[in-house]
Amino acid sequence: xxxxxxQNGLYIQRLAPMLRVxxxxxxxxxxxxxxxxxxxxxxxxGYAHVTTRQNLQYNWPALENVPDILADLAxxxxxxxxxxxxxxxxxxxxPFAGVAADEVMDPRPYCEVMRQWATFHPEFAFxxxxxxxxxxxxxxxxxxxxxxxIGLILTTNEAGEIGFEVYVxxxxxxxxxxxxxxxxxVAEKDILTYLEAILRVYNLSGNRENKYKARIKILVRAxxxxxxxxxxDQEWQHLKGSExxxxxxxxxxxxxxxxxxxxxxxxxxxxxxxxxLRLEHQAFDRWITRNVREHRQPGYVSAILSLKPxxxxxGDVTAEQLDAIADLADKYSLGEVRTTHEQNVVLADIxxxxxxxxxxxxxxxxxxSPTIGTLxxxxxxxxxxxxxxANAKSIPVAEAIQRKFDDLDYLYDLGDLSLNISGCMNACxxxxxxxxxxxxxxxxxxxWYQIQLGGDQGKNxxxxxxxxxxxxxxxxxxxxxxxxxxxxELRIEGxxxxxxxxxxxxxxxxxxAYA
Numbered sequence: 001x002x003x004x005x006x007q008n009g010l011y012i013q014r015l016a017p018m019l020r021v022x023x024x025x026x027x028x029x030x031x032x033x034x035x036x037x038x039x040x041x042x043x044x045x046g047y048a049h050v051t052t053r054q055n056l057q058y059n060w061p062a063l064e065n066v067p068d069i070l071a072d073l074a075x076x077x078x079x080x081x082x083x084x085x086x087x088x089x090x091x092x093x094x095p096f097a098g099v100a101a102d103e104v105m106d107p108r109p110y111c112e113v114m115r116q117w118a119t120f121h122p123e124f125a126f127x128x129x130x131x132x133x134x135x136x137x138x139x140x141x142x143x144x145x146x147x148x149x150i151g152l153i154l155t156t157n158e159a160g161e162i163g164f165e166v167y168v169x170x171x172x173x174x175x176x177x178x179x180x181x182x183x184x185x186v187a188e189k190d191i192l193t194y195l196e197a198i199l200r201v202y203n204l205s206g207n208r209e210n211k212y213k214a215r216i217k218i219l220v221r222a223x224x225x226x227x228x229x230x231x232x233d234q235e236w237q238h239l240k241g242s243e244x245x246x247x248x249x250x251x252x253x254x255x256x257x258x259x260x261x262x263x264x265x266x267x268x269x270x271x272x273x274x275x276x277l278r279l280e281h282q283a284f285d286r287w288i289t290r291n292v293r294e295h296r297q298p299g300y301v302s303a304i305l306s307l308k309p310x311x312x313x314x315g316d317v318t319a320e321q322l323d324a325i326a327d328l329a330d331k332y333s334l335g336e337v338r339t340t341h342e343q344n345v346v347l348a349d350i351x352x353x354x355x356x357x358x359x360x361x362x363x364x365x366x367x368x369s370p371t372i373g374t375l376x377x378x379x380x381x382x383x384x385x386x387x388x389x390a391n392a393k394s395i396p397v398a399e400a401i402q403r404k405f406d407d408l409d410y411l412y413d414l415g416d417l418s419l420n421i422s423g424c425m426n427a428c429x430x431x432x433x434x435x436x437x438x439x440x441x442x443x444x445x446x447x448w449y450q451i452q453l454g455g456d457q458g459k460n461x462x463x464x465x466x467x468x469x470x471x472x473x474x475x476x477x478x479x480x481x482x483x484x485x486x487x488x489e490l491r492i493e494g495x496x497x498x499x500x501x502x503x504x505x506x507x508x509x510x511x512x513a514y515a
Contacts, residue, residue, distance in 0.1 A: 007087060007125070009057075009080030010066055014388045019058045019066060020083040021073060025093045025111040025135075026054035026339040026346075030326040033337050035076045037322035043069050048322070050307060050315040052379060052430055053132070054092050054339045055083055059386050081119060086127045088118040088199075092134045094142040095340040096302055098258060099348045101294035105154040105162065107137035109254035110191065113246065117192050124199050128206030129214035131199070132171075136459075144341065146170045146179045146461040147433055149216045150198060153459075155185065162188045168198060168228065169220030172427035176463045177217040180225035182232060188251060192244040197236035201228070261334050261349055266299025270352035277356050284359055286370035286408065292355070299352050305345040305367035306377065310402045312366075313395045314380040315343030324365050332358045341430075342379055344372065374411040375419055375484075376402050379430050383423030383440060384447070390423030392440025392447035397421055397476055404477040405484075414484060417497045420455070433457040435498045436483065437464040438476060449476050453483070453509055454501050467510050479513050486512035 005011075009020040021036070028036075036056060040048045043065050044058045051057055061069060073079055082089060091111045098106045114133065118124065124131070134143040137154040145151025151167035163185045170179025186194045198216075205223075207213040220228045278285035293302045305325065308314050317325075325345060329337045332354050333347035340346060345367075350358055362368040371377050378401065381387065383394025398421055405411060420434030431437030437452035448470040455464030471479055484497075486509055491500045501509060 003085060003126070006085035007082055008066075008070070009083035010063075011084060012388070013059065013386050014384070014390075015386065016060045017063050017066070018386065019061045019069060019080060020051065021056045021058070021078060021080050022083050022090050023055050023078075023339055024115050025091055025097065025108055026095050026341075027108070028337045028339070030329045030335045030337065032076045032078055033322055033326040033329065035072060035078070037319040037326070039069055039072055040322065041319040046320075047316055047318045049313070049382065050317060050339050050343045050345070052341045052343060052381070052428060053090050054095070054341055055090055056339065059382065084130075086129050086131075087125055088121065088127075088131045088133065090132075091115050091118070092132075092143055092148075092341060094136060094138055095338045095346045096142065096293060096348065097137060099295050099297070099300075099302055100138050100142075101296050102139040103137055103296060104139065104156075105137045106255075106258060107135040107152075107154055108258050109251065110152075110154070110188070111135050112257060113250070113254045114192070114195070117195075117244065123196075124203065127199070127203055128208050129211060129216075131202075131216070133195075141457070141459045141461075144430070144433065144457040144461070146459070147172055147176070147430075147457065148179065150195065151179050152191070157185050164188070164191055166194065166198075168232075169217040169225070170461075171215055171217040172430060172432045173215070174212055174425045175215075175217065176427070176432040177221065178461055178463065179217075180220060180228075182225060182229035189246040189248075190240060192246060193239040193242055194232070194236055196239050196244060197232045200235050200239075201231045205231075263297050263300060263349070264351065266352055270299060274352060274355060283368075283370065284356060286412075287359055287368055288355075290370040290372045290374065291368075292350075295349070297349075301350050301352060301355060302346055302348045303350050303355070303358060304340070304372045305347065305362060306369040306371060307344050307367075308371060308377055308402075309366045309369055310376075310406060311399060313382070313385075314378055314398055317345075321365060321367075325367075328358065328361060332361075342377065344377075370408065371411060373416045373418075375405055375414055375417045376411060377418075378402070379418070379420040379434070381422050381428035383421075383429075387423060387428075389426055390440060391425075391442040392423050392449065393473075394421045394423040394429060394438075394440060397438060397440075397449065397473060400473075400477050401480055404481065414488070415496050418456075419480075430457075431455070432463050433461060434464060435501070436480065441470055443470070447473060449473060451476075451479060451483075451513065453506060454498065456498055465506055467506075467513055469514075482512050482515065483509055 422429035452464035
C-alpha cells in the first residue's frame with residue numbers, strides 16, 4: 001500500500017492523511033479551481049494549501065474518501081499522480097511563463113512534453129529517491145532551477161537553434177547543494193533522451209541503502225560534475241536518436257496547447273488613467289508597486305494575489321476564496337489561474353483598463369495585501385502542526401514575525417527581502433535560499449530555531465549560512481529585529497538586505513544577533 005498511496009499523493013501526517021494534488025507547472029483553469037474549492041468544502045475542513053512546488057494539498061481528507069476525491073479531480077482532468085514517492089515529481093517553472101516581459105522562450109510546451117514523458121514512465125517509477133525538475137525560459141530565473149535535481153534553462157546556440165542548458169545535482173534538504181552545469185547546450189529535439197540518460201545513470205548508481213545519501217546531488221558530488229557528465233554522455237549514445245527524440249511536429253503540437261490568448265486592444269490612455277488613480281489611492285499605488293508585473297503584451301499586466309494575510313498560515317486558501325479566484329479569473333484573466341512556489345496565486349493576463357476594478361474586487365477577499373517581495377511575503381511549510389516529519393512548528397513563527405513587522409512603511413523601507421521557514425531539514429520551506437532562513441530543530445524534545453543568512457535563488461543562487469546556536473520560538477522575532485536593525489544602520493542607499501549582508505559580512509550580523 002505504501003508505494004501505491006505515495007505515488008498517488010497520499011501521505012499519513014501527524015493528525016490525518018494529506019492528499020497532494022498535481023498542478024503541472026502551476027497552471028489551472030477556472031473550472032479546475034472551482035473543483036478544488038468543492039473538494040475542500042466537501043471532503044476537507046474548507047481550505048487547501050498551496051505548496052512550494054506549485055501544487056495544492058488537503059490536510060484533512062478521510063482515507064476512505066480519497067477515491068471519491070480522485071474521481072472528482074479526474075472529472076476536470078486533474079490527478080495526484082507522482083506528487084510523492086521515489087519518482088519524477090511535478091515539473092515547475094516561472095509562474096509568469098508565456099507572459100513575462102523578460103521571457104526568451106515560453107517554457108510551458110517543454111514542461112508539458114516532459115510531463116507526458118515522465119508520467120507512468122516504467123523505468124523511473126522507483127528511483128533511489130524523489131526527483132524534481134524545473135525549467136526557466138526568462139532572463140531572470142523565477143523557478144529556482146539551481147536547487148533542483150535537474151534545472152533547465154532555455155537558450156539558443158550560435159546557429160539560432162533552440163536548446164537547453166542543463167544543471168544537475170542541486171537541492172536543499174539535509175545536504176543543500178547548488179546544481180552543476182553538465183551541458184551548455186542540448187538541442188530541444190534531444191532533451192528527453194538526455195534526461196533519460198541522466199535518470200539512467202542515477203537509477204543505476206544512486207545510493208539505495210541510505211535514504212539520506214540517495215539524492216542525485218550526493219552522486220554528482222561523489223563522482224564530480226565532469227565525471228558525471230561523461231557517464232551521462234556515454235549513456236546518451238545508446239539513447240540519442242531513439243523513439244524519445246522529439247520531432248518538429250511533436251514540438252509544434254505541444255506549442256498548440258498554449259495558443260496566443262485573445263488579447264484586445266487597450267486604450268492608449270490606460271496608463272495615464274492608472275497614474276491618476278495611483279495618485280488618488282495610496283493603497284492602489286502600493287499594490288501596483290508590489291503586486292503587479294510587466295507583460296509582454298502592450299496594454300496588459302500580471303497581478304499576484306497574496307495568500308499571506310496576517311493570522312493565516314502562508315499559502316492557505318479557503319474554499320470560498322478558491323471560488324472567488326475562479327470568478328476573478330473568468331472576469332479579468334481569460335479564465336486562467338497560476339500558483340507560485342512562493343505560495344501565492346497569479347492572474348497572468350489583466351487588461352490595464354480593468355486593473356483598478358480588479359484591485360477593488362481583491363480587497364474584501366483578502367488578496368490585496370501589497371507585500372509581495374517583502375519580509376511578510378514569507379515562504380512557510382506546514383511544519384509540526386501537520387507534518388509528521390517536522391521537528392518544530394513553522395506557522396506560529398511566521399505569524400509572530402508578521403505581527404511584529406506589520407507596518408507597511410517599515411516593510412517598504414527594508415525593500416526586497418525573502419524570509420523562508422522550514423519545520424525540519426527536508427527544507428519544504430526553502431530556508432536554504434531565503435535571505436533569512438529559519439529552520440526548526442529538536443533539542444531533547446523541545447522546539448528550537450536555527451537562523452541562517454545569505455541565501456538566494458535565481459541564476460546566481462547562494463545557500464544560506466548558519467548564524468550560530470539556535471533560539472527559542474519566543475526569541476525568533478527579536479533576533480530578526482536585531483538583524484534588520486543592523487542592516488538599516490549599515491546599509492548604503494539603494495542596497496538590499498542580501499547586498500548589504502554580502503558586503504558587511506556574516507560575522508558582523510552574527511555579532512549583532514547575539515549581542
